[in-house]
């Protein structure tokens with residue numbers, strides 16, 4: 277069985293998005309609790325996430341935005357409409373460690389210490405763009421990770437699979453014209469953010485054809501979801517031959533999750549885990565880093581996470 281590194285940090289527990297806000301530490305805790313009850317936990321190695329430096333975050337974000345967020349958080353108590361969440365003094369260190377978790381795991385994987393990683397962090401990241409927070413996200417954790425792998429380890433082909441129920445508009449934007457990153461998102465159509473993630477959005481310039489958007493209808497079930505992924509994502513992912521597969525992991529497409537309309541069960545999350553493993557085994561020696569995005573129903577999130585990681589770690593060699 278593969279060794280899975282899990283990186284988190286206590287600061288990720290402390291970011292408070294506001295009273296009764298769905299984006300809370302409990303949704304990460306249920307994943308860790310559920311995995312600990314599984315036999316796969318014997319193959320888990322735990323890491324304390326390092327903080328991303330301002331230089332790391334600047335791979336993706338405007339330095340003026342980073343500084344503005346630091347000040348806003350320090351001042352505290354403010355609800356940011358663009359983020360749809362509040363920030364406080366704990367939020368900036370939480371965001372730096374959320375971004376740093378992937379970097380900690382990247383170093384371990386590239387140095388051959390582990391085969392797979394899971395950044396069990398919050399706030400999530402895939403909506404935030406160059407100079408603004410968006411949809412509960414402060415810094416774009418997975419984009420910072422992809423750019424770090426390009427800059428530090430000279431990787432030339434990185435696949436980012438995003439199966440959160442929402443479109444990862446921030447990740448798409450970061451690599452819109454970059455052929456080194458194949459961004460592939462399956463998400464609920466005409467949902468959040470509005471007007472992004474359409475079929476015809478495929479990148480531009482050198483990056484034309486390196487963005488794949490697969491919008492699926494509300495009420496989509498496991499079979500329809502997996503067959504859309506098989507049809508539109510798998511051939512392109514295989515052809516791309518990624519050197520590592522990064523995954524924006526969201527369990528908010530689970531049928532129990534009231535934040536979305538699609539109707540997935542553990543079967544879908546298991547199915548996509550097997551497919552991602554196969555892609556990674558094909559060209560990346562099984563190297564996969566999963567980064568947590570959404571998932572707001574505790575039972576659905578735990579079920580989805582156990583199904584996904586059990587499939588991902590089923591590698592036997």
Ligand SMILES: [Zn+2]
Nearest residue numbers: 440441442570
């Ligand atoms: Zn989401």
